[in-house]
Amino acid sequence: MTRENTPANRGEDDTQFDLSETATVPDPDVLFQALATTMRRRMLWYVLANAETTTDELADVLAGWESTTAGVVGPSEREEIRIELHHVHLPLLVAADLIEYDSEAETIEVAAMPEPVREIIRHARQYDDIVENTG
Amino acid sequence: MALASIIETAARRRTTIDYYGSSATDLTTQFAGRNVTIDAQTLPPDGPAPFVVIRDGDDFLGAVSETDLQTLLAPSISPPWRMDEAADEYRALYSLLDDTVFTSLDRRQLLAASREIEDRAYRVGQGHLSVGFQSHAAFDAQRAVYRRLASDTPLDIHIYVVDETQTDDMPGITIHVEPTTEIGHYWFMAFDGGDDPSQQCALVARQDGDTYEGVWTYDPRLVERVFAAVEN
Numbered sequence: 001m002t003r004e005n006t007p008a009n010r011g012e013d014d015t016q017f018d019l020s021e022t023a024t025v026p027d028p029d030v031l032f033q034a035l036a037t038t039m040r041r042r043m044l045w046y047v048l049a050n051a052e053t054t055t056d057e058l059a060d061v062l063a064g065w066e067s068t069t070a071g072v073v074g075p076s077e078r079e080e081i082r083i084e085l086h087h088v089h090l091p092l093l094v095a096a097d098l099i100e101y102d103s104e105a106e107t108i109e110v111a112a113m114p115e116p117v118r119e120i121i122r123h124a125r126q127y128d129d130i131v132e133n134t135g
Numbered sequence: 136m137a138l139a140s141i142i143e144t145a146a147r148r149r150t151t152i153d154y155y156g157s158s159a160t161d162l163t164t165q166f167a168g169r170n171v172t173i174d175a176q177t178l179p180p181d182g183p184a185p186f187v188v189i190r191d192g193d194d195f196l197g198a199v200s201e202t203d204l205q206t207l208l209a210p211s212i213s214p215p216w217r218m219d220e221a222a223d224e225y226r227a228l229y230s231l232l233d234d235t236v237f238t239s240l241d242r243r244q245l246l247a248a249s250r251e252i253e254d255r256a257y258r259v260g261q262g263h264l265s266v267g268f269q270s271h272a273a274f275d276a277q278r279a280v281y282r283r284l285a286s287d288t289p290l291d292i293h294i295y296v297v298d299e300t301q302t303d304d305m306p307g308i309t310i311h312v313e314p315t316t317e318i319g320h321y322w323f324m325a326f327d328g329g330d331d332p333s334q335q336c337a338l339v340a341r342q343d344g345d346t347y348e349g350v351w352t353y354d355p356r357l358v359e360r361v362f363a364a365v366e367n
Contacts, residue, residue, distance in 0.1 A: 042183075049179045064155055064186035064198040072227035073198040126181060 024097045025114060034096045035124045039081075040089050045125040047099055047110040048118060055085055055106045069132075137364030138321045141339045141357055145234045145350040146170045149192055156185030156201065165208055170236050189231050197231045207232070208244065225251055233336075233353045240347045245322055245340055248351050252324050252336050253284065260288045262329025265365050267295040267318050269342065281308060290329075295365060322347060325361040337361040 026034075035041055039062060046061055047053060053061075059082035066081070067073040090108070093099045098117075100109045151172045154160050157180040163173045185201040207228045229251050237244075249266075256264045264284070268274035274296055285292055285307030292308045297319045321341055328334035337358040340349025352358060 045182065049182065060153065060188045060198065061155060064188050065183040067186050067198040068184040068200040071203065072231065075195050078195050122181065
């Protein structure tokens, strides 16, 4: 299947993954471990939605996201998020080949990944909303 | 104009509000304050509910959902002794935007900000509370609140009014009749926190037609200046 004929075959292709693109194909165990926490699902969704971000911006967004259910998020909570990003989540997502992190400039970009992986990230995010709205 | 200089001082602080959401926001209109910069960033619709990140220069002050922020901008008014559970949340919201100069506060917003200060004074239960009323009628409207504050607590309450007003039935309240134009043009309030300086707060607003330009602050230096301005 080529990119050009995707729209025409959409209905059929929705049910099957196309991993023929040149991007790295993450190991499923690694991918699902990356998606195993709310914070990483939000991080991945955000880096997917934005071409490039920084650790500071990501910490802001995660603090803001938290505030949508938890009320005001203050500087100390935001600092905890930033530290957790640095020490846990960013290294894990880099090791999973899902993001590219320039530690000097503190910039984060989404790694090249096949469309099905992007779909899984977006669906994982939506599933959080579904659970939250029904719970 | 000592009260005016407090608004000027607060206006030099630079507050930035970063909005993240999937739709356009009218925060720019709502925060038509001179020292607030609004930056909007569009998120895809399958993301989080809209929220804002508030900062002073480079310092992160807090993040809050747009829904909660709107509660602050269009507040419901409860008397100080009824705020209870809502009070902590309100307080966190108010502290995010202290020293932010609003150029178009309406009476309701100012009343809510005043309630926040009265609530603190009520909870601390002692200390010095100074309040200015622009008119006899404005004070009359709040008379019951102040009678309750004075009867429930040993707060040292000072009321500043521009003309003589009926005060015999208000023990615990000192009335100052100040026929100066400054008092008449401002809505102000200051609480020294009693024995807890971290509870200090003040509000100063200047009337401009139907709306007010004003600021609330938890900065001890500014609170002190409000007291000084009022007592001189």
